[in-house]
Amino acid sequence: MPRSTDSMYLSPWISLLLAMCIPVVCSLNSFPENMRVSQKSVNLTCHTKFQGQVTWKHTLEGHVKTVKESRFVNIMGRSLNLTSLDTPNAGEYSCWGEGKELYREYLLLESEEEELEEDEEDYNNDDDDAAKERADSFSCSTQTYSCFFKCYLSAFGFTAARLRYHRVGQAPSPWQNASSAQNNFQFTLPLSYSPYAEESAALEVTAEAVNSRRYLKKTLHFYLRDIVQPDPPQKVKCERAGKTLSVTVEPPDSWAQPFSYFPLEHQIEYINKNNGKTELAASGMIKQRVSMLRARSRDPLIPSAWSKWSPWKNVTN
Numbered sequence: 001m002p003r004s005t006d007s008m009y010l011s012p013w014i015s016l017l018l019a020m021c022i023p024v025v026c027s028l029n030s031f032p033e034n035m036r037v038s039q040k041s042v043n044l045t046c047h048t049k050f051q052g053q054v055t056w057k058h059t060l061e062g063h064v065k066t067v068k069e070s071r072f073v074n075i076m077g078r079s080l081n082l083t084s085l086d087t088p089n090a091g092e093y094s095c096w097g098e099g100k101e102l103y104r105e106y107l108l109l110e111s112e113e114e115e116l117e118e119d120e121e122d123y124n125n126d127d128d129d130a131a132k133e134r135a136d137s138f139s140c141s142t143q144t145y146s147c148f149f150k151c152y153l154s155a156f157g158f159t160a161a162r163l164r165y166h167r168v169g170q171a172p173s174p175w176q177n178a179s180s181a182q183n184n185f186q187f188t189l190p191l192s193y194s195p196y197a198e199e200s201a202a203l204e205v206t207a208e209a210v211n212s213r214r215y216l217k218k219t220l221h222f223y224l225r226d227i228v229q230p231d232p233p234q235k236v237k238c239e240r241a242g243k244t245l246s247v248t249v250e251p252p253d254s255w256a257q258p259f260s261y262f263p264l265e266h267q268i269e270y271i272n273k274n275n276g277k278t279e280l281a282a283s284g285m286i287k288q289r290v291s292m293l294r295a296r297s298r299d300p301l302i303p304s305a306w307s308k309w310s311p312w313k314n315v316t317n
Contacts, residue, residue, distance in 0.1 A: 028106075028159055028160050028210050028211060028212055029159055029160050030160050030177070031160060031162060031175075031208075031210060032092070032105075032106035034103075034104060034105040034106060035105070035106050035108065035210075035215075036105055036106065036107050036108070037107075037108050037109075037110050037215045038085060038107065038108075038109065038110065039085065039109065039110045040083070040084070040085055041081070041082060041083040041084070041085060042081075042082050042085065042107060043079055043080070043081045043082075044056075044079065044080040044081075044082070044093050044105055044107070045078055045079050045080075046078040046079075046080075046095035046102055046103050047103045048078070048095065048097070048102035048103050050097045050098075050102050052097050052098060053097065054078055054095045054096060054097045054102065055067075055095070055096050055097075056075065056080050056093060056094070056095055056096075057093070057094050057095075057096060058091055058092070058093055059091055059092040059093075059094070060088070060090060060091030060092070060212065060213075061091070061212050067080065067093070072084045078095065080093065080095075082107075085109055086109075087109060087213045087214075089107065089109070090107055090108055090109050090212065090213040090214070091106070091107060091212065091213070092104055092105070092106050092107075093105050093106075093107060108210055108213065108214060108215035109213060109214050109215065110214075110215050110217070111214050111215065111216045111217075136154060136155050136156065136216065136218070137152075137153075137154045138151070138152070138153050138154075138207055138218040138220060139151065139152050139220075140152070140205060140220060140222065140227050141227045141228075141229050142224060142227055142228055142229070143228075143229065143230060143231050143252075143254045143255070144195075144228065144230065144254055144255050144256045144262075145193070145195035145224065145225075145228065145256045145262065146193075146195065146256065147190060147191050147192070147193055148188060148189060148190050148191055149188075149189055149191060149224065149227065150186065150187065150188050150189070151163060151186070151187045151189065151205060151207065151220075152184070152185070152186055152187075153178070153184075153185040153186075153187075153207045153209060153218065154183065154184050154185075155183065155185070155209040155216050156183055157183070157211055157214075158182070158183065158209035158210060158211045158214070158216060159182045159210070159211045159212075160177070160178070160209065160210050160211075161177070161178040161185035161207060161208065161209040161210075162175045162176060162177050162178065162207070162208055163175070163176050163178070163187045163189070163205065163206065163207045163208075164176065164205075164206055165189060165203055165204060165205040165206070166203070166204055167200075167201040167202070167203060167204075168201045168202050168203075168204055168221075169201055170201070172206075173189075176189065185207075185209070187207075191203075191224070193224060195256050195262070196261075199223045199224060199225065202221050202222060202223050203220075203221070203222055203223065203224065204219065204220070204221050205219065205220045205221075205222075206218070206219045207219075225302050225304070226302075228299060228302065228304040228305070229298075229304060229305040229306075229307060230251070230252060230254075230255055230264060230297050230298060230299065230304065230307040231252035231253075231254045231255070231307055231308075232252060232295075232296065232297070232307050232308050232309060232310045233249045233250055233251065233252060233266065233295050233296070233297055233307070233310045234250045234251065234252045234253055235249075235250040236248070236249055236250075236268075236293065236294065236295045236310055236313050237249075237250070238290075238293070238313070238315055243287060244285050244286065244287050245285070245286040245287075245288075245290055245315065246284060246285060247268055247281075247284040247285075247286060247293065247295070248284060249266040249268070249284065249295045249297065251264050251297065252297075252307075255297075262299070263299075263300065263301070264297040264298065264299060264300070265297065265298060265299075265300040265303075266284070266295050266296070266297050267280060267281075267282065267295065267296050267297075267298075267306065268280065268281040268282075268284065268286070268293055268294070268295050269281075269293065269294050269295070269296075269309065270286060270288070270290045270291075270292065270293035270294075270315075271290065271291045271292045271293070272288050272289065272290070272291075273288070273289035273290055273291040274288070274289055290315045291314070291315060292312045292313065292314055292315060293312070293313055293315060294309045294310045294311065294312050294313060295309070295310050296308065296309050296310065
């Protein structure tokens with residue numbers, strides 16, 4: 001049976017696609033075992049007991065080539081020196097002897113802090129949603145004084161991330177890999193901490209992110225109390241007493257107890273039924289006619305960040 005013309009025409013293209021490496025697919029989804037980070041120059045060494053002559057190969061996103069000497073590449077025995085680094089220089093470098101791979105190391109170019117600051121400035125000055133998504137950011141938060149906290153790393157174009165932390169003056173924790181996917185990474189971190197004790201030292205949290213070419217590092221310093229943001233109030237109850245509306249706000253279940261030791265202050269936002277304006281009340285006694293209201297909470301002793309608002313609640317007068 002003769003082969004179709006379409007099959008004969010497509011086969012070379014299929015072979016080509018199979019041979020190609022799409023950058024997203026070939027990008028790093030974990031941290032290399034042997035990783036080097038540099039900005040301008042680097043010296044790589046072939047760590048092996050092999051005594052013969054070695055050659056170097058460079059692999060980037062599926063493309064493999066033998067390394068040859070040039071103006072910016074110098075090979076001295078088992079050492080490979082690279083200068084004036086640029087993104088094409090990133091990737092895996094392996095040394096070979098008698099047809100066998102002897103050692104490999106992955107080179108990444110470090111993203112400079114100036115570049116990151118420029119990205120953040122673009123983020124603040126650009127209303128375009130796509131530009132905001134591309135801005136790098138790193139933050140941590142916790143819902144209460146407890147034994148864990150969460151960190152969020154937004155790193156556009158990066159495909160793997162990890163984090164470790166420690167109290168200043170103590171040994172760092174093991175690296176923890178992100179639980180989420182490309183660009184936006186989330187970490188949930190355990191912490192040995194008593195909510196009744198005063199924090200004696202700040203936390204230092206370091207995040208790293210990589211793709212096939214670049215390396216990003218960000219560091220935060222804070223006390224746990226600095227990143228507390230309560231959950232929205234669990235319930236908001238209303239009761240009319242004459243011309244006054246009495247509003248009771250219940251703390252969220254996630255907040256530290258007893259509530260007498262860990263108090264929360266509440267802010268109430270309501271819609272004035274007489275004029276339709278949105279107004280704020282610091283206390284739970286509102287003398288205006290109200291059509292809808294909602295509440296948020298914070299720790300008044302720090303003070304912490306305000307929680308998000310509770311859902312709007314209809315009020316029957």
